[in-house]
């Protein structure tokens with residue numbers, strides 16, 4: 001996709017730190033984006049800048065006013081990025097912590113009785129929160145089984161089990177194990193058709209880097225993101241909550257400002273990097289549309305990212321040039337089906353008769369970084385039903401190139417044939 005725009009790939013890659021080499025390992029291809037995406041150089045500079053500022057927010061001095069302005073701008077930028085016309089954005093310790101906070105409050109503060117619903121597709125961050133707090137609130141937990149073949153879950157799966165008194169629902173936007181995205185709007189519609197006031201919380205942590213976020217169309221109450229998985233850095237999480245969820249009782253200081261979900265002093269640098277991230281998406285979108293409207297540019301970026309990532313995963317599966325794809329290697333088993341339209345930049349697979357750890361080591365020795373997912377508390381929900389102790393996860397982002405996919409396929413062929 002980006003190949004049709006001469007020089008664009010170079011410009012994109014120039015904007016990120018450690019694109020082609022790791023400070024410890026040296027040259028490497030980075031296909032571990034689902035574990036943590038590359039960081040924008042602008043986010044690194046911004047973080048450095050604010051790390052040195054001693055001032056706090058809420059004082060009557062020029063620096064303090066500036067910090068407040070930067071935070072307000074970052075929040076506004078995130079609202080545009082998410083396409084959220086109502087509600088608020090705030091930061092917390094991590095995506096996991098924010099999911100726990102949103103879900104626990106929704107369960108504890110929703111009307112007594114009723115149930116909580118979620119799916120086996122979810123990461124344990126939302127699943128553990130929902131199950132723990134459902135038990136505390138004595139609301140039965142309804143578990144929607146995902147589809148092993150597609151590696152996803154559908155609106156009809158939720159529709160079959162949701163109850164008129166289901167108070168809280170959780171949805172995973174994109175699976176970090178299968179790489180498949182779900183139709184959040186269709187699922188939330190199916191839930192609301194049966195339980196109109198259900199509070200719906202979405203784990204968007206794996207989806208955000210792929211763009212095309214549109215909270216207004218989802219009909220939900222909460223959405224969590226981990227900034228280090230969307231081109232910013234580690235150390236915090238971001239949540240969006242609807243006006244309705246904002247107004248529910250939650251941990252906060254007595255007599256503090258109403259609707260404030262933040263606990264303690266905020267890291268202005270963390271917020272400021274969010275503006276860098278949105279600015280980057282806007283810049284990228286500007287390569288594909290002449291519109292001066294930020295949201296239109298963000299949408300153009302999302303479409304371009306999706307098209308490029310699809311070209312990469314198609315090449316990985318079906319080959320590029322004269323290189324065979326993974327789907328053409330009889331020893332390789334692809335999780336979630338081969339031609340699955342739900343796929344978001346990620347291919348998970350196993351190699352028949354070979355230890356996954358050994359394949360990953362052989363890829364690493366060839367300078368290709370991927371990750372092993374094990375049937376543990378993170379991925380057992382997906383791998384155990386498939387009878388797999390582990391798998392190879394190859395996760396890409398739009399800054400990955402077709403050449404990198406080619407190098408990966410050459411390496412895989414060598415490794416598979418050597419076995």
Ligand SMILES: Cc1ncc(COP(=O)(O)O)c(C=O)c1O
Nearest residue numbers: 094095096123125176205206226
């Ligand atoms: C879908 C999903 N949810 C939650 C998490 C946990 O995110 P964090 O460690 O940033 O809290 C991850 C991390 O991989 C994830 O992929």
